Amino acid sequence: DSGVTQTPKHLITATGQRVTLRCSPRSGDLSVYWYQQSLDQGLQFLIQYYNGEERAKGNILERFSAQQFPDLHSELNLSSLELGDSALYFCASSVWLSLTAGACTTNEKLFFGSGTQLSVL
Amino acid sequence: AQSVTQLDSQVPVFEEAPVELRCNYSSSVSVYLFWYVQYPNQGLQLLLKYLSGSTLVESINGFEAEFNKSQTSFHLRKPSVHISDTAEYFCAVGTQDGSEKLVFGKGTKLTVNP
Numbered sequence: 001d002s003g004v005t006q007t008p009k010h011l012i013t014a015t016g017q018r019v020t021l022r023c024s025p026r027s028g029d030l031s032v033y034w035y036q037q038s039l040d041q042g043l044q045f046l047i048q049y050y051n052g053e054e055r056a057k058g059n060i061l062e063r064f065s066a067q068q069f070p071d072l073h074s075e076l077n078l079s080s081l082e083l084g085d086s087a088l089y090f091c092a093s094s095v096w097l098s099l100t101a102g103a104c105t106t107n108e109k110l111f112f113g114s115g116t117q118l119s120v121l
Numbered sequence: 122a123q124s125v126t127q128l129d130s131q132v133p134v135f136e137e138a139p140v141e142l143r144c145n146y147s148s149s150v151s152v153y154l155f156w157y158v159q160y161p162n163q164g165l166q167l168l169l170k171y172l173s174g175s176t177l178v179e180s181i182n183g184f185e186a187e188f189n190k191s192q193t194s195f196h197l198r199k200p201s202v203h204i205s206d207t208a209e210y211f212c213a214v215g216t217q218d219g220s221e222k223l224v225f226g227k228g229t230k231l232t233v234n235p
Contacts, residue, residue, distance in 0.1 A: 002164055035225075042227030043165075043211060090164060110223065112157075112164035 003027065006091050006113035014121055018079040021116045025072055025093030031055070032074040033094070033110060034066055038087040049074055081120045088115045123148040123214050127226035135234050136204055142197040142229045144186075144212030153215040154195040155223065156186055160208045168210070171195065182206075207233045 003026035013019055025032050034046040036059075045058035049068035060066075063081075068074045078085060092110040128143045146152065153172050157165040169180040176188040186197045195212060212226040 002166070004164070033223075043213075043225035045223065045225075092165075110157075110165075110167070112166070114162075114164045 002111040002113065004091060004093050004111050004113035006089075006116050008116060009114065010117045010119075012119045012121065013081060015081055015083060017081050017120075018077065019081065019118065021076040021078070021089055021091075021118075023074045023076070023091030023093075023113060025074070025091075026111050029093035029095055029111070030072065031094045032068055032072070033092040034060075034074070034076050035090040035092065036087045037090060037115070043090070046076070078118070083120050086118055086120045088117050090115045123152070123216060123224045125212050125214050125224055125226035127210075127212055127229050129229050130227065131230045131232070133232045133234060134202055137201045139200050140198065140202050140206075140231065142210050142212075142231065144195045144197065144226060146193050146195065146212070146214045148193075148214060148216060150216050154186075154188055155213040155215070156180075156184070156195070156197050157211040157213060157225075158208050159211065159228075165211060168197075202231070202233045204233045204235060207231060 005024040007022045011019055030051045033048045035043050036046055037043045046060040047066050048056040052068050063079050066076045090112050092112045094110050124147045126145045134140050155170045156168040158168045159165045168184060169178045169186055171178050171188045179185045184197055184199045186195050188195050209228045209230045211228045213223040215223045
């Protein structure tokens with residue numbers, strides 16, 4: 001058990017709909033990452049939040065949005081769903097350290113949830 | 122931008138045989154390198170990582186990987202595999218430029234047959 005909780009585990013919906021995926025990070029982790037895993041694209045980074053603020057953005061579509069709440073849980077909102085959005089969506093958390101003196105960050109270890117399998121029919 | 126190439130999408134081997142899962146990366150800045158493993162119906166788990174220092178890194182279950190800067194590779198090896206090693210293995214690269222994201226390869230499915 002990684003300590004990262006994702007709900008729901010499975011989600012079946014129709015094209016054009018909107019869904020919300022939820023992630024609770026490990027206790028004490030301030031950083032949350034969202035990844036999309038599909039057969040043709042592999043594992044793709046979507047977005048990262050750190051302590052409630054967006055930190056980094058990857059290949060996230062404009063139809064998708066995310067946020068991190070004061071209690072550090074995060075939600076990924078997917079709207080106007082298309083067939084191609086069917087994928088496994090992973091959340092990961094980490095302790096993100098910033099050594100400001102050296103302007104260096106470490107991203108040593110991501111703890112992944114079990115994922116939400118989204119099927120768009 | 123960084124990229125990761127895992128040359129083999131599937132690797133079938135027999136139990137107790139050696140295995141090598143290949144990973145090559147490209148980056149214009151110094152990198153951290155990771156191997157993650159995904160067992161069936163589970164999330165990803167960190168297997169091993171290279172941050173700095175010795176270029177040969179080992180995991181607790183017998184896997185090892187060697188960082189080769191000149192060949193921009195980070196191949197994963199195990200001298201004798203078990204059926205329980207059947208899983209999908211992902212190579213990932215993170216950069217030492219302050220960026221937080223990891224870029225993953227598409228994965229290699231290792232199937233160990235009796």
